[in-house]
Amino acid sequence: MRQSMGRTGSCYDNAAAASFFGLLKAEIGTRVWDSRQAARADVFRFIEVEYNRTRLRRHPEHGYLNPLETRILLQHNLTPAA
Template sequence: MLKIRQSVGRTGICYDNAMAESFFAALKNERVHRTEYPTLMHARQDIADCIEFRYNTLRLHSGLGYKTSREIHVEYLNGMQAA
């Protein structure tokens, strides 16, 4: 349905999930723990909006060379067209 795959990193290798752990920590600290949601649907919509319109377009990431996720995605797509 959502086509999400569980991590298949080796035991004892902490770097495999470091970026995902960092993302979820930031999402919880910056949004979820600071917001009261009346329903699960409100929570899902707010979190999706936060990811799509703030996290992907405004937040700079040191692991991406201080670029946004959107900038990296556009660079990737442009590279695919050039190939």
């Protein structure tokens, strides 16, 4: 992973990415994998299984849905009328 930088003087540019990478480190750890493929598989599993499918958006405005359910609902609501 590489460090990313936001605009000079704006601490909010990188807040979402920093929050995500902090969560990623907490969940899968900072261990050394046997291969790049093993590391990629662990990161992919975390993002696709844990983060996108089971994590709830902790706000009643979002209906406490996970990101996958939110995307499906949004796609359903934006279907053009025939």
